[in-house]
Amino acid sequence: MYREALDWLTCPHDPATSLVLEPGAQEQLDGALVAGQVRCPACSARYPIVDGVLDLLGPLGLPTSLAQAVNVFPPAAWAYERTWRPRALSTLTGEPFGYERELPLITGLAAPERGGLIVDVACSNGLYARALERARHNAPGHVIAVDLAMPMLRQARSYARAEQLRISFVRARAQALPFAPGAATALAMGGSLNEIGDSAGALRELRRVLAPSGRVVMMHLVRDESASGRALQSFLSLGGVALPALAQVNHAFASAGLRLRAQWRYRVVVFSLLTARG
C-alpha cells in the first residue's frame, strides 16, 4: 500500500475514523509501505501491513464457501490471470471478448480520469484496478483494490508493480469496506457479485461508500435459461456461486439504493452502470 491510501482508509469497525500509520513502517524508494502497522485512533485496533498488503481481516477472515476457499489457495491465485481470466468472457459469451473489448468498457464507464478514490472491489489479481490506474492518467486520486484472499492480493500487487502502477492493496470484505460514506468516485466489481456471499450486504456497502456523483461499474453473471446452462449453474451453486436471473439482480440493485443507468447483456455476462439513487 501507499501512504496516499491513508487519505481514504477508515477503520472497518468505525467507518468514520481514519486509519493512521504507526511509526517504524518499512517504506520502499517509491513510497510503497511493505511492512508495519496502521491503527484506528478510536477503537485502538491495529492492522498489519504484510508483504505490502494492508490486512484488515487477520486470521478470522476465513472464506465462507467453496468458491471463496479456492481463492485462498496460492496456486489458484498464481494461475488465475495466466489461464482462465483472459479467456473467461469469450468462453462465457460465446463471442470474441478479450481484454481489448472488456477493459475499455470498464474504464469508459467508470471514468477514472475524474480522479478521487477509485476502488476495485473483490479484485482477485487486480485486472480492473490496473486498467483503472492506467486510465486515471495523472488525475489527483488513488486506486485501492480490495479482496478477501491474501494470495490473490499478493499476486495482484506483483502484477501492478511489474507495470509500475501505484495501486494500494487491502484485505477486506466487500460487506465492510474501509472507507467513509460517500468517499468513492468510482467502484468497479468484476465477476465477484456471484461469489461474494452476502450480495445484498455488499451492494448496500457499495451504495454507502459511493459519492453522490460517483459510479458503480459491474461485470456480473446471470442465469442461463437453456437446459445445459441450468445444469452447469446448479452445479456451480453447490460451491457458493450464485447465478440469479437478471430481473432479480436489478431488483437487488434498487433495494440497495442503486439506480441502474445502463446495462448490456452478452449471453450470461452483464455489464451494469449504477449511480446513487435519490
Ligand SMILES: C[S@@+](CC[C@H](N)C(=O)[O-])C[C@H]1O[C@@H](n2cnc3c(N)ncnc32)[C@H](O)[C@@H]1O
Ligand atoms: C471472480 S473473482 C474476481 C475477478 C476479478 N474482479 C477480475 O475481474 O479478474 C472473485 C474474487 O472475489 C473475492 N471475494 C469473494 N468473496 C469476497 C468478499 N466477501 N469480500 C471481498 N472479496 C471477496 C475472491 O477472493 C476472488 O478473488
